[in-house]
Amino acid sequence: MDKSKQNHSQVDVSSKQTKYIFVTGGVLSSLGKGIAAASIATLLKNVGLKVSILKADPYINVDPGTMSPLEHGEVFVTDDGAETDLDLGHYERFLDESLSQKNNFTTGRVYSSVIEKERRGDYLGKTIQVIPHIVGEIVERIKKAGEGKDILIVEIGGTVGDIEGLPFLEAIRALRSEVGRKNGMFIHLTLVPYIKVAGELKTKPTQHSVGELRRIGISPDMIICRSEIPLNRELKDKIASSCGVERNSVIESPDLGSIYQVPLSFLKQDILTPIAEVLDLGELKPDMEKWDNLVKRVIAPSDSVTIAFVGKYIDLKESYKSLTESIIHAGANLDARVNIKWCDSEKIDENNVEETLKDVDAVLVAGGFGSRGVLGKMQAIKYARENKIPYLGICLGMQLSMIEFARNVLNLEDADSVEFKEDCKNPIIYLIDSFIDASGKKQLRTHKSPLGGTMRLGSYKCDVLPNSLLSRVYNGVKNIKERHRHRYEANPAFREAFEKNGLIVSGESDGLIEAVELKDHPFFLGVQFHPEFTSRLTNPNPAILGFIKAGIENKNVR
Numbered sequence: 001m002d003k004s005k006q007n008h009s010q011v012d013v014s015s016k017q018t019k020y021i022f023v024t025g026g027v028l029s030s031l032g033k034g035i036a037a038a039s040i041a042t043l044l045k046n047v048g049l050k051v052s053i054l055k056a057d058p059y060i061n062v063d064p065g066t067m068s069p070l071e072h073g074e075v076f077v078t079d080d081g082a083e084t085d086l087d088l089g090h091y092e093r094f095l096d097e098s099l100s101q102k103n104n105f106t107t108g109r110v111y112s113s114v115i116e117k118e119r120r121g122d123y124l125g126k127t128i129q130v131i132p133h134i135v136g137e138i139v140e141r142i143k144k145a146g147e148g149k150d151i152l153i154v155e156i157g158g159t160v161g162d163i164e165g166l167p168f169l170e171a172i173r174a175l176r177s178e179v180g181r182k183n184g185m186f187i188h189l190t191l192v193p194y195i196k197v198a199g200e201l202k203t204k205p206t207q208h209s210v211g212e213l214r215r216i217g218i219s220p221d222m223i224i225c226r227s228e229i230p231l232n233r234e235l236k237d238k239i240a241s242s243c244g245v246e247r248n249s250v251i252e253s254p255d256l257g258s259i260y261q262v263p264l265s266f267l268k269q270d271i272l273t274p275i276a277e278v279l280d281l282g283e284l285k286p287d288m289e290k291w292d293n294l295v296k297r298v299i300a301p302s303d304s305v306t307i308a309f310v311g312k313y314i315d316l317k318e319s320y321k322s323l324t325e326s327i328i329h330a331g332a333n334l335d336a337r338v339n340i341k342w343c344d345s346e347k348i349d350e351n352n353v354e355e356t357l358k359d360v361d362a363v364l365v366a367g368g369f370g371s372r373g374v375l376g377k378m379q380a381i382k383y384a385r386e387n388k389i390p391y392l393g394i395c396l397g398m399q400l401s402m403i404e405f406a407r408n409v410l411n412l413e414d415a416d417s418v419e420f421k422e423d424c425k426n427p428i429i430y431l432i433d434s435f436i437d438a439s440g441k442k443q444l445r446t447h448k449s450p451l452g453g454t455m456r457l458g459s460y461k462c463d464v465l466p467n468s469l470l471s472r473v474y475n476g477v478k479n480i481k482e483r484h485r486h487r488y489e490a491n492p493a494f495r496e497a498f499e500k501n502g503l504i505v506s507g508e509s510d511g512l513i514e515a516v517e518l519k520d521h522p523f524f525l526g527v528q529f530h531p532e533f534t535s536r537l538t539n540p541n542p543a544i545l546g547f548i549k550a551g552i553e554n555k556n557v558r
């Protein structure tokens with residue numbers, strides 16, 4: 001074998017064409033295409049290659065920002081303030097890299113820019129069509145996301161056969177033709193269902209799905225089979241021959257205890273060998289030792305802790321994806337299983353709060369919008385404050401900790417957020433960009449509508465008060481950067497009263513209150529930002545880590 005191909009560090013693809021791995025899905029959605037794509041990206045990154053990842057979503061919304069959590073799970077926010085698909089969160093958590101606007105786009109986004117160009121006259125009077133204009137725009141966006149990378153993984157949202165997915169599939173077909181076989185690879189993820197009555201795994205849906213792809217002109221180079229149970233050799237060979245892929249290119253992806261096991265499971269099946277063969281990458285040996293050690297602690301940690309997760313979407317756990325994953329990261333890094341006691345904030349009241357929270361080691365109140373469930377959240381906060389139970393309030397969780405304090409410690413009558421009561425007497429949480437117009441009516445300048453495009457989004461710097469809990473949690477650094485997604489702000493008019501009574505401001509960003517904490521409490525922290533968005537398995541977020549650690553300490557003294 002060529003010596004230069006034996007060591008990955010000698011594979012120099014950086015000055016060459018970006019290589020693309022296109023991941024499509026078949027049979028049905030929710031099979032974990034994003035996890036599969038992120039897992040392959042992680043392995044390639046740990047080989048030493050420069051890897052990035054892109055999610056192209058065929059739906060028409062310009063971005064998922066205004067989609068209900070019922071529809072779409074969590075809205076993930078990038079450093080540059082893009083509201084993206086939750087798969088981008090998985091990519092960041094696996095890859096330990098911050099992605100941006102250009103790593104996620106939708107049909108809506110593609111059409112808006114094509115129409116904008118058409119209005120500007122950029123197409124010189126030509127008729128604008130799906131082919132070449134829409135497809136061309138998709139190709140350009142893919143290329144842009146891959147600039148400067150060795151490898152770009154491109155995940156196409158939805159399932160083969162969806163009408164709106166066609167331009168995307170045409171785009172990747174055309175791009176692979178353009179860059180050539182060694183620079184483009186197709187991976188198709190399908191379902192191999194287990195039919196209980198027959199006691200058998202069935203390959204027919206996979207064959208149909210591959211047939212559908214072929215009709216569009218795409219022949220997969222690899223098939224990843226999602227299934228409830230492992231596939232035997234015979235079945236893999238059957239899929240290989242019926243779908244026209246190499247035998248070593250049928251990879252199984254059975255249900256596992258943790259999503260973080262997926263890269264290890266793929267590696268065990270030697271997934272990198274066929275990838276390297278197709279893309280001409282030489283021998284690829286990833287260093288997964290750190291990952292492997294953390295996964296062991298996810299599966300079988302030595303300690304455990306129980307936290308109450310107080311929220312209103314507890315039947316919709318997908319809408320708290322980043323937060324629940326960040327808790328797993330913290331647990332893995334502390335070698336503890338974090339048991340979550342899901343508490344529906346709408347069901348908590350003065351009479352049952354003690355019963356609900358007496359057996360937990362720490363209390364978490366997550367972000368949210370609207371007034372539903374806020375009273376229950378404030379009951380939980382009061383309980384944690386008075387009983388010295390570690391508390392972390394995120395976004396709305398910080399705002400409510402201030403309102404609770406204003407009502408019950410400062411005894412301020414009608415203390416509220418203008419989000420819930422516009423004309424409250426004491427607006428603890430308010431809108432900063434409001435003004436009174438010429439007619440004397442209150443107008444909102446940047447927060448015009450309750451929907452899309454009006455929020456404070458993305459990463460902002462926050463100055464940390466020295467010697468505070470926030471400072472201890474973030475290891476003494478003077479300033480931090482975290483991501484935001486909110487419309488309302490803490491009102492500085494009440495700051496003095498708060499601080500005099502023990503709730504101090506420990507984080508500020510250009511005059512805005514970013515973090516508050518209680519002086520006489522082992523761990524009571526409210527943050528306006530969302531620490532969960534920057535947490536990764538190999539690099540957990542300090543605020544979440546500090547909170548879980550405080551929970552463990554509380555458990556040990558109780």
Ligand code: GLN
Nearest residue numbers: 367368395396486487488
């Ligand atoms: N609804 C609050 C706001 O818009 C909090 C938002 C959140 O928790 N993400 O400011």
